[in-house]
Structure formats: structure tokens, C-alpha cells
Amino acid sequence: MKIKDLKYERNNALAEKARRLIPGGAHTYSKGDDQFPANAPKVIDRGFGCTLWDVDGNEFTDLAMSLGTVILGHAYEPVLEAVRKEITRGVNFCRPSIIEGELAELLVDIIPSAEMVKFGKNGSDAVTAAVKLARAYTGWKYVARCQDDAFNAIHDWFIGSTVLTRGVPEEVQALTLKFKYNDLDSCQRLFDQYPGQIACFLLEPLSSDPPRDGFLEKLKAMCERNGALLIFDEVVSGFRFALGGAQELVGVVPHLSAFGKAMANGFSTSALVGQAEFMRIGGIDHDQERVFLLSTTHGGETHSLAAAIATIKEIRRHGIIDHFWSMGQALMDGVRSTARDVGAEKYIDVVGYSVKPGFVYRDETGKASMVARTLFLQETVSRGLLMPYVVPSYAHTKETVDFALECIRDALVVMKNAAEGPGMASAVRGEIVKPVFRKFN
Ligand SMILES: Cc1ncc(COP(=O)(O)O)c(C=O)c1O
Incomplete structure (x- = not known):
């Protein structure tokens, strides 16, 4: 050649x-x-x-x-058409736009764990918001993440658990624990070592090795027995392994999950999704202490959400x-x-x-x-x-x-x-x- x-x-x-x-x-x-x-x-x-x-x-x-x-291709016309239509109507307002509710409804329809949805601009924010919510809900400070995941977020709770610790306080580094994929014993050991202190177990549900012996189901049950939340990082697997993410394929419904990457064919949008029991504490319809959950200036930017709707429609159509x-x-x-x-x-x-x-x-x-x-x-x-x-x-x-x-x-x-x-x-x-x-x- x-x-x-x-x-x-x-x-x-x-x-x-x-x-x-x-x-x-x-x-x-x-x-x-x-x-x-x-x-x-x-x-x-x-x-x-x-x-x-x-x-x-x-x-x-x-x-x-x-x-x-x-995922559809660079400069993919049906997505560009939806974006063009939206940007001529204004891209961001002081109150929510119609399209926020439209995309939220669509995600609730296609993602098994989604009862409520919050949009961001990148995967890191969605994953980190899930961690924050788990800590707020449980009142516990430790986070367990899967050591086989290459990446989950740009934020200190994750980066401090890699070799790049410069700039991350030791106290923050100490709060992130690690377990091994397909190794339930490594998860149980963390619960034994930090009883009543681990807010969540977070992992990419399908990354390189397939889950063995009901690993994901058993991890969920173990989390529930110990009062922790199970979080799936579906930033890569979402809209790829199945339309509703790897959770649709494996049939295990996490408490919270994060989507991003392929959601809008390259336009910037991401989503924290989860069961209402947890998600609602970030809202204004309860009497508990408030939780500041993923509030961003650009989260509702209309044309990125239009790109997501168009992308999902194309995935379904073809x-x-x-x-x-x-x-x-x-x-x-x-x-x-x-x-x-x-x-x-x-x-x-x-x-x-x-x-x-x-x-x-x-x-x-x-x-x-x-x-x-x-x-x-x-x-x-x-x-x-x-x-x-x-x-x-x-x-x-x-x-x-x-x-x-x-x-x-x-x-x-x-x-x-x-x-x-x-x-x-x-x-x-x-x-x-x-x-x-x-x-x-
Ligand atoms: C599995 C996984 N989670 C989260 C992220 C973070 O996404 P973003 O770069 O959009 O913040 C990435 C980015 O590569 C990722 O691969």
C-alpha cells in the first residue's frame, strides 16, 4: 500500500x-x-x-x-439541521426552555434507571454529581471506585486516586477507595473495613472484561445491604452498548448513572439520571436540608439538547x-x-x-x-x-x-x-x- x-x-x-x-x-x-x-x-x-x-x-x-x-459521523446533517433550527430561536434563557423537558422525557423512556434527569455539559460533572448525591443521601464520606476503570472524572475525588496527586489534598485522596471488577471479595473487604461509611460504589458496568458470576447483580445487592448506592459510569457505554446504556444490556438497574460522550453526536451535553428517591433531594419539592446538585449556566443550552434528541432519534430510526x-x-x-x-x-x-x-x-x-x-x-x-x-x-x-x-x-x-x-x-x-x-x- x-x-x-x-x-x-x-x-x-x-x-x-x-x-x-x-x-x-x-x-x-x-x-x-x-x-x-x-x-x-x-x-x-x-x-x-x-x-x-x-x-x-x-x-x-x-x-x-x-x-x-x-457516533453518527462528523457534520451529520440531521443533527446539524436540528441544531440550526434551535440556535435561531435563542440558545439559553433565564427560565427553562421547552426542550429540557422533552429530552428529560426521552431519557426517562429509554434508560432503565432514569426516573429523573439533570443535564450538564460533560461526563465528569455528571459522574461527580452522582458521587455528591450519594454522599448527601447517605451522609457518608467514602467513595469506592473500580480500579480497572481508566477514567471517571476530572475532579479531585477521582484524580487524587491516580498517580497524578499533585494539587489534591491528602485528606481528599484518602476518601476514595478502590475495588476490583469481578472481585466481590474486594468489595466486601471495603465494607468490612469502613462499616457505615461508604456512600457509593462506582464503576463502568461493561468496560473490558465481561461480568462473571452475576458480579453486577451481587454488587448491587451488597450495596443495598450496606446502605450504599450503586453508580454506573455510562459516559462511554451509554448510547453505544444499547440505547439505554450497558444497564439495559446487563439488566441491572443502578441507583444513579451518568451519561455523556455519544449522547449528542459531539455536541456538549451530559446527564445525571437516577431513581426519584435519590434525585429529588437535589430539588425544591422536599422539606429536608437542601443539596446543591449540578447547577450550571450552560446545562440547558438548547441546541446541544436538540442535538441529543436528534441523535437518539437517528439511532432508533436506523x-x-x-x-x-x-x-x-x-x-x-x-x-x-x-x-x-x-x-x-x-x-x-x-x-x-x-x-x-x-x-x-x-x-x-x-x-x-x-x-x-x-x-x-x-x-x-x-x-x-x-x-x-x-x-x-x-x-x-x-x-x-x-x-x-x-x-x-x-x-x-x-x-x-x-x-x-x-x-x-x-x-x-x-x-x-x-x-x-x-x-x-
Ligand atoms: C468512562 C468515562 N467516564 C467519564 C469521563 C469524563 O467525561 P468528560 O471528558 O466528558 O468529562 C470519561 C472521559 O473520557 C470516561 O471515559
Whole structure:
């Protein structure tokens, strides 16, 4: 397959300016220069469907779809049409707009745990609001989160439980406890160690490993026995594993859950949803002490809510959830068989659910490796494919998957030749990519 003649002049100039003016040069750490190989596009000009053009006019097929938010495709017309209609009517008012109630009704209809809904602008706010509500409802201070989740929120209760503790007081760090997915004993140990003190157990219900032996049902029962709330972080799984989130698929109804990402095809909206018994204490129709729950200036911004309604309608109209499962499966199967064909199985593992495929890149010693990851990304980028991670979208077709597999085949051959020759590190041009969660740059 032909290597592209990529140009970088404007990319480099604009990225250099961004790094001077914006800490990290981007507004999400996972978009930063340290996450991509040196030949990756640095600044995107525009996107359509699953094609991106950078500021030098280089064209790429996009498998990442903006951190998984753009589930229908970039510049997807039916969503844009709904947004255009809404912005001409005014985008925010001093009282709620009609559309807030409309979207709330729709979410209550499709999400099993939703009896009440509160909107925000990002997933972190919705997850953190769930934690706040659990603490307020129970009166307890500890939060237990799943140590296998890569990320739940930008706020201190979560970040303080990672290696990036700078700026988070030790007292705050000490309030977040960790349990292991599929390990009920690790949950029970926390209840034994902190009796009557844990407000909630929070986790992504489906992330990489499938739940075993009724883990989620048993965790819910354990929470209820101990007076804690079960919170599902559905920021990634919502509108993807099933329209009503992973909770619809697994049939376990959490007390509270948080949605975001794919909800509005890239427009900024998120939702805390939950059972009325808990949600209502954030309202004005009770006589208890008040709880300040997710009150934001922009939460009711009309065109983002219109984008969410249009996105949900499109998912329903076209049966798009099935499309995610089948496109993801085609890619996963294709990568496995391509790796076998070229004798490179030991350099790539294909893991996870097909609605959210994961890849582990291995070096010549068989270790999961950032060098191997960098080389893979470098070689796919140089053939016009952007796959820092893969999030299936309605914009991805069989042709997209075929093209991706051609790029991947070549990348795996380069990895194998390097591994069996001078070593993968010698084939990497530029810096090795790094994990976001690391103590020092
Ligand atoms: C599982 C999960 N929860 C929460 C969040 C936070 O969402 P946001 O970046 O919209 O605040 C993310 C973001 O990547 C996530 O992956």
C-alpha cells in the first residue's frame, strides 16, 4: 500500500502556537502531542463522515471519532439541521426552555434507571454529581471506585486516586477507595473495613472484561445491604452498548448513572439520571436540608439538547446500535486474521467488546509496549489511518473497515520486520508515545 506524502508546515506552526498558549497544547490530555507519533496530524481543519483533513490538507480515515462522541459521523446533517433550527430561536434563557423537558422525557423512556434527569455539559460533572448525591443521601464520606476503570472524572475525588496527586489534598485522596471488577471479595473487604461509611460504589458496568458470576447483580445487592448506592459510569457505554446504556444490556438497574460522550453526536451535553428517591433531594419539592446538585449556566443550552434528541432519534430510526456491534466485530475479526496472515499475532492482541474494541501492542520480548504502540500508530498514520483507539460509528462502513485492515496489515509487517531485525525502537521516528497517567513528563 502506498505511503502518503504528508505535509506538516501549517501543522507544526499552529501546534507550536497552541503549546505556547494552552497548557499541553490541547483541551483533552488524550489529544496531546505526547499521545501521537511524530508523523500524526497535529491540528485538524475539518471532518466529514469518518474523514478528517488537517490544516495542511492531509486526509485521514478516522476510527477514533473524537473520543467516541461522534457516533453518527462528523457534520451529520440531521443533527446539524436540528441544531440550526434551535440556535435561531435563542440558545439559553433565564427560565427553562421547552426542550429540557422533552429530552428529560426521552431519557426517562429509554434508560432503565432514569426516573429523573439533570443535564450538564460533560461526563465528569455528571459522574461527580452522582458521587455528591450519594454522599448527601447517605451522609457518608467514602467513595469506592473500580480500579480497572481508566477514567471517571476530572475532579479531585477521582484524580487524587491516580498517580497524578499533585494539587489534591491528602485528606481528599484518602476518601476514595478502590475495588476490583469481578472481585466481590474486594468489595466486601471495603465494607468490612469502613462499616457505615461508604456512600457509593462506582464503576463502568461493561468496560473490558465481561461480568462473571452475576458480579453486577451481587454488587448491587451488597450495596443495598450496606446502605450504599450503586453508580454506573455510562459516559462511554451509554448510547453505544444499547440505547439505554450497558444497564439495559446487563439488566441491572443502578441507583444513579451518568451519561455523556455519544449522547449528542459531539455536541456538549451530559446527564445525571437516577431513581426519584435519590434525585429529588437535589430539588425544591422536599422539606429536608437542601443539596446543591449540578447547577450550571450552560446545562440547558438548547441546541446541544436538540442535538441529543436528534441523535437518539437517528439511532432508533436506523438501528445504529447493531451497526456498532457489527462494524466493530468486522474490524476485530479482520485484525486477528490479518495478524495471523502476516505472522504478527504476537505483536497485537485484540480485546474488549466489539462496540468498543481494544488493542494491545507488544514488542519483540512479548511485553505490552509504548514503543510497539508508537510504531503501529506511525505506520497506520503514514498510510492515512488515524486509530489512537477505535470507537465504531455509523459513519464507518465495510469500505472503512477494508481500508483500515489494509493499513493495519502493512503496519504489522513493519512491526514484525523490525522486531525480527534491528528492533522496533529503531523503526520509530520521533518520540515514543506516553500514558496520560504518569507522574512526570
Ligand atoms: C468512562 C468515562 N467516564 C467519564 C469521563 C469524563 O467525561 P468528560 O471528558 O466528558 O468529562 C470519561 C472521559 O473520557 C470516561 O471515559
